[in-house]
Amino acid sequence: MSNNLSHLDALENNSIFIIREAYSQFRNVAILWSIGKDSTTLLWLVRKAFFGQIPFPVLHIDTTYKFPEIYDFREKYAKEWGLNLLVTKNEEALAAGMGPDKSKFQCCNDLKTVALKQAIAKYKFNALYLGIRRDEHGIRAKERVFSPRDEDFEWDYKNQPPELWDQYKTKATEEEHLRVHPLLGWREIDIWEYTKRENIPVNDLYYAKDGKRYRSIGCHTCCGPIDSNAGTVDEIITELANTDISERSGRAQDKEDDYMMQKLRSLGYM
Template sequence: MKLARVAQPVSPSLGATDNLDDLENRSIWLIREAYARLKPLGMLWSIGKDSNVVLWLARKAFLGRVPFPVVQLDTGMELPEVYAFRDRIVQEWNLDLRIETCPPESEMDPTLPPATRAAARKTAGLQALLEREQLRGVLVGIRRDEQGTRAKERVFSPRSLGGNWDVTQQPAEFWDQYRTDFPVGAHVRVHPLLDWSELDVWRYTRREQIPIVPLYLAKNGKRYRSLGEKNVTFPVDSNASSIDEIIAELETTRIPERAGRSIDSETEDSFERLRQAGYM
């Protein structure tokens, strides 16, 4: 069994700036480790705030370029502003963008609730991508604090030959050692932002001046806090029209980040079923 291990970045400090530096250093280290040990490697890009931060960190890790393909799992249901942002950033950052067209909802598991069934299209699209490209590693911008099922994840998280996730059989990650050898056909999801919080993401976005989809900023008392397809994601009440105002809002709000995601209001186990089947 191969284990990836390098010198651990310094422990998080109490100051907000130091904490962002520590989070950045660790995430860059994880991205470089994934690139060195999991070939071929790709990155899933949802074009939301979290995956934009991972993309920014990847550019920092490799001196301004991203040396692996960036994949959008496209259902054709993104908001127009998302597609416009994608096309602009691809040009400005010279990205190797691969667009994976997801199969129709009619081909998804009919026992899933409606919003979960719509989201399952991306699982099927990812499975097709993995089968065709034989990726050994996939960078994903998820965080533990975003949703309960994601809190069970590992940083280097193995998926079975069929792309499934068995939460009961995850390898231990002690002393910054990560397992990277798995059967041919299996792959590893790598989560550089797993220990970040929503506030960390926005504070880092402000510090680094990372571009964002304008839908995150309030207009007429509404904004998108979590950005997804237009048929399953909706804006929430907010007057935060700048990143500074978003940060101030998050420092006091008790409203969940995914309040605008219709999938989260369906049956209790629907999201877990989706993730076990290979969802991000």
């Protein structure tokens, strides 16, 4: 890669290369769009990679507990960008009353993981693009750009192909599907600087209102806002340059607490 490229150009080039490489290997692919800032940035890059016309479906796993602003954003841009949008839900679990009030762990598993499994089984996707980044969580540091999942969806992080010098293993066995992570090397601040440069649409939830804003969005039942006065992309960039609090700290703690509660309940506490 040329040293003359800016940091954002280099990230963009690399991501577009990965996106095209994956599509050349796996035709039956889809991009997961959670409608947060990362997957929307990924969608932007995919649009660029294919000159505005994405040749595969855009999959949204709908837990039905997303913020209303997320649904509005989805409808608006699916139409504006001409997306082949597939919305999938775990109808069975929802009909049985699954929700975060039961157990946040169980809810995430049933309404996200199981719903995704159902979609993969239904549409027979053999690769999925996801907008995860290494700096989101310690465990994601171990991720690969082309990351195999077995038939049970398990990620065996001890048994992954190395990706030295950006040489990717883009083959999967029949039982596996590949997760493709074109944004793996991006940082949260890169996403925002790129959003600014490209003028990518941003969900209003990310902007501060009454001293609070969402740094990470998903289900309204499980996301908490942070204290912030950042009302523009520039202010968000300044804020991120000056914080050492992890992006998903609120969400992770929530899940740990929920698991803790389950463990204590099993022994008669609470």
